[in-house]
Amino acid sequence: MTNTKTTYQLPPQISFSQRLKNSLFATPFDFVLTLICAALFALLIYWFIDWAFLSSIWRAEDEPLCKEASGACWSVIDARHRIIFFGLFPFEEHWRSTLACAVMIATIVASCVPWFWTAIRLSALWLIGFSIFYILMHGGLFGLSVITPERWGGLALTIFIFAAVSIIGMPLSILLALGRRSKLPVIAKLFGLFIDFFRSLPLLTILFTAAVITPFVLPGWLQGDKLYRVIFGFALFFAAYQAENIRAGLQAIPPGQDEAGLTLGLKYWHRVARIQLPQAFRNSLPAIVNQFVITFKETSIVTIVGFFEILASGSAAFGTGKWTVHYIEVYVFIGAIYFIFVFSLSRYGAYLERKLRVGHG
Amino acid sequence: MGSILGSQKFREIFFQALVLSVVAALLVTMVMNTRASLEAQSLTTGFGFLERATGWDFSFSVLPYSISDPYKKTILIGFLNTLLLGFLGISLATIIGIVIGLIRTSKNALFSLLGTVYVEIFRNVPLILQGIFWYAIVSHLPRPKAALSLGDTVFLSGRGLYFPVLNIALWSVALMILLFVAWLFFLPWLRERMNHSTNYHVIKRIGWILLPVIMVVIGYLARTPDTPLLNMPALKGLNFRGGMRMPPELSALVIAIALYGGAYIGEVVRSGLMSVPKGQIEAGFVNGLKPRHIFSRIRLPLAIRAVLPSLTNQYVQLMKATTIGIVVGFSDLFMIISTSINQSGQTLELLAILMGGFLLINLSIAFVMNSINKKIALKGYEVKS
Numbered sequence: 249m250t251n252t253k254t255t256y257q258l259p260p261q262i263s264f265s266q267r268l269k270n271s272l273f274a275t276p277f278d279f280v281l282t283l284i285c286a287a288l289f290a291l292l293i294y295w296f297i298d299w300a301f302l303s304s305i306w307r308a309e310d311e312p313l314c315k316e317a318s319g320a321c322w323s324v325i326d327a328r329h330r331i332i333f334f335g336l337f338p339f340e341e342h343w344r345s346t347l348a349c350a351v352m353i354a355t356i357v358a359s360c361v362p363w364f365w366t367a368i369r370l371s372a373l374w375l376i377g378f379s380i381f382y383i384l385m386h387g388g389l390f391g392l393s394v395i396t397p398e399r400w401g402g403l404a405l406t407i408f409i410f411a412a413v414s415i416i417g418m419p420l421s422i423l424l425a426l427g428r429r430s431k432l433p434v435i436a437k438l439f440g441l442f443i444d445f446f447r448s449l450p451l452l453t454i455l456f457t458a459a460v461i462t463p464f465v466l467p468g469w470l471q472g473d474k475l476y477r478v479i480f481g482f483a484l485f486f487a488a489y490q491a492e493n494i495r496a497g498l499q500a501i502p503p504g505q506d507e508a509g510l511t512l513g514l515k516y517w518h519r520v521a522r523i524q525l526p527q528a529f530r531n532s533l534p535a536i537v538n539q540f541v542i543t544f545k546e547t548s549i550v551t552i553v554g555f556f557e558i559l560a561s562g563s564a565a566f567g568t569g570k571w572t573v574h575y576i577e578v579y580v581f582i583g584a585i586y587f588i589f590v591f592s593l594s595r596y597g598a599y600l601e602r603k604l605r606v607g608h609g
Numbered sequence: 610m611g612s613i614l615g616s617q618k619f620r621e622i623f624f625q626a627l628v629l630s631v632v633a634a635l636l637v638t639m640v641m642n643t644r645a646s647l648e649a650q651s652l653t654t655g656f657g658f659l660e661r662a663t664g665w666d667f668s669f670s671v672l673p674y675s676i677s678d679p680y681k682k683t684i685l686i687g688f689l690n691t692l693l694l695g696f697l698g699i700s701l702a703t704i705i706g707i708v709i710g711l712i713r714t715s716k717n718a719l720f721s722l723l724g725t726v727y728v729e730i731f732r733n734v735p736l737i738l739q740g741i742f743w744y745a746i747v748s749h750l751p752r753p754k755a756a757l758s759l760g761d762t763v764f765l766s767g768r769g770l771y772f773p774v775l776n777i778a779l780w781s782v783a784l785m786i787l788l789f790v791a792w793l794f795f796l797p798w799l800r801e802r803m804n805h806s807t808n809y810h811v812i813k814r815i816g817w818i819l820l821p822v823i824m825v826v827i828g829y830l831a832r833t834p835d836t837p838l839l840n841m842p843a844l845k846g847l848n849f850r851g852g853m854r855m856p857p858e859l860s861a862l863v864i865a866i867a868l869y870g871g872a873y874i875g876e877v878v879r880s881g882l883m884s885v886p887k888g889q890i891e892a893g894f895v896n897g898l899k900p901r902h903i904f905s906r907i908r909l910p911l912a913i914r915a916v917l918p919s920l921t922n923q924y925v926q927l928m929k930a931t932t933i934g935i936v937v938g939f940s941d942l943f944m945i946i947s948t949s950i951n952q953s954g955q956t957l958e959l960l961a962i963l964m965g966g967f968l969l970i971n972l973s974i975a976f977v978m979n980s981i982n983k984k985i986a987l988k989g990y991e992v993k994s
Contacts, residue, residue: 272718274717278716281717282717282719285723286719289719434628435625435628448967449929449964450932452943453960456947461957461960464646464956466639545735545736546735549735549737549933552737552936579741583738586734587730587734590734
């Protein structure tokens with residue numbers, strides 16, 4: 249008997265310096281290109297650090313020095329950051345807004361942990377997180393004074409809209425996706441029409457309709473506050489897009505899976521909840537996370553229909569007196585806030601994509 | 610009896626009928642409510658108001674207009690403004706996207722990092738914030754007296770970008786564009802018809818020579834009488850006179866859409882270039898093709914074929930994104946419609962026009978892109994990617 253054990257050969261080891269050479273200095277042209285890029289990066293980084301940190305003015309009372317300084321004038325942020333973060337929220341209650349934002353961010357971060365990825369845990373997490381957020385912001389319980397949504401603003405309003413849209417839109421999107429794939433022709437057509445209608449329109453027209461037109465169409469008792477109407481319209485828009493992502497995930501499941509459940513005598517809802525949806529979510533998780541990323545960015549559009557979220561409160565922050573010249577600093581600051589949220593979410597999506605690809609081989 | 614109620618078929622039909630009647634009831638209630646609230650505000654429905662004069666001004670128009678124009682013309686101007694903004698933004702975004710896609714697929718790690726940094730910065734900040742940022746920058750440019758100029762022909766100031774323009778009628782420009790597009794569509798048809806024969810190449814060459822000549826003739830016939838051929842902008846008093854003006858609202862939005870869309874299209878282009886199988890490129894090398902030929906004849910055509918559907922999607926998204934123009938006061942379709950609603954109160958009719966307009970634009974983009982896609986898709990057999 250011969251030894252059938254195969255020997256696996258490791259790929260040739262490439263040293264770090266060799267790899268560096270291959271990726272940066274492979275040809276003379278690459279050498280020049282690398283040098284130019286390095287110089288460009290150095291210049292950009294130096295210019296940015298100099299503008300933002302070295303030559304900048306930080307404290308509000310130093311604002312008169314800004315005229316001479318070549319860097320950023322962060323005094324405007326120091327003086328007006330409360331408006332940017334809290335909008336018109338009463339001054340002495342700002343701690344509530346801060347705490348509410350922290351709770352909601354913690355909820356978002358927690359839902360990225362795989363332990364929470366069951367229907368019950370995830371809904372419990374979001375219901376609790378959202379309730380705490382709402383109680384803190386709205387008050388009326390535990391001796392907190394009532395602050396109505398008209399006075400909410402800044403970052404808290406942005407996060408509130410994002411969270412509310414997600415919490416209404418997510419169950420709705422599952423319903424829409426299942427409805428569109430229904431075997432009953434009338435249901436499938438109806439849901440398909442609904443989804444395509446919302447997907448073909450710009451978000452702004454939907455928000456505008458929700459804010460301005462619905463009072464005509466709906467009976468008085470169904471109208472609710474303008475904020476809730478806009479959130480509901482936004483949630484329908486979100487659900488239409490998310491439903492298509494989920495539907496793509498459902499379509500990727502081999503039909504044998506559902507048939508196996510059918511053979512075992514499982515009812516429709518059992519097959520949906522235990523066989524179809526878990527696999528559908530796994531299949532299209534990157535696309536689903538990406539939709540959340542887009543939605544967070546798009547919350548900025550509500551500023552056009554007249555809400556005081558972080559973009560509008562930022563514009564208000566430099567809107568008066570001596571601060572009007574410092575618009576760039578405020579925009580960069582708000583851009584950085586958006587960037588932190590959106591970038592981390594999208595990196596998380598990319599991480600999930602890599603991780604899930606490993607499982608599929 | 611029990612057997613009818615228990616049958617699967619009956620339950621299915623019953624359930625569908627139930628859902629349908631609920632939807633119908635909802636729609637009827639909405640219509641009745643609308644009618645009631647319209648009557649309460651004593652508004653007349655219908656599209657008769659389109660003939661009335663508007664009486665209000667707006668910021669920008671591609672056509673000459675006055676405030677006594679009827680609603681239908683004002684809305685048409687809004688529609689054209691949206692098309693112009695979308696066209697400029699999407700064209701620039703495509704150019705930026707191709708460049709960024711190429712940079713990101715470069716073998717040089719530092720060079721591709723440059724593309725990555727670009728994409729991450731411009732993709733992760735909301736478009737509307739970028740729009741108002743660029744608007745703030747553009748409208749804080751120096752006053753007309755201290756305008757930046759390029760050889761005294763092009764002027765850039767806080768009032769906008771002024772550049773020289775030919776003194777010819779608008780209809781002739783439209784005719785020239787139409788002629789050019791028709792020629793571009795005629796060529797492939799002719800090629801198919803004439804089976805790539807030498808005659809085809811002769812006709813093609815003659816056409817390319819004849820086309821500019823015809824255009825010049827049209828332009829000459831359509832020039833405004835008793836004016837110099839070139840209308841130059843010049844400083845008169847506090848502002849510029851003459852020439853064409855690109856207002857800061859439009860420039861800011863075009864910059865924002867081009868940079869934001871460029872980041873997204875760059876990713877689309879990158880994924881297309883990456884999807885070209887390595888063997889195809891190596892086969893080109895083996896056949897002794899030059900690197901630029903490998904790019905222009907192998908990588909690019911295959912990449913375009915791979916990305917066209919997602920590119921269509923991206924174009925439709927960018928077209929929808931032009932609605933943010935209202936935030937800097939650019940009079941696009943959305944802004945015109947929302948002002949009209951405020952002024953005339955014909956809410957539902959105007960909203961229907963708005964939705965119809967966007968449906969029209971998006972379906973046209975999808976139609977054009979899908980026809981291109983059909984033209985360049987693989988025919989006859991499937992190739993696994």
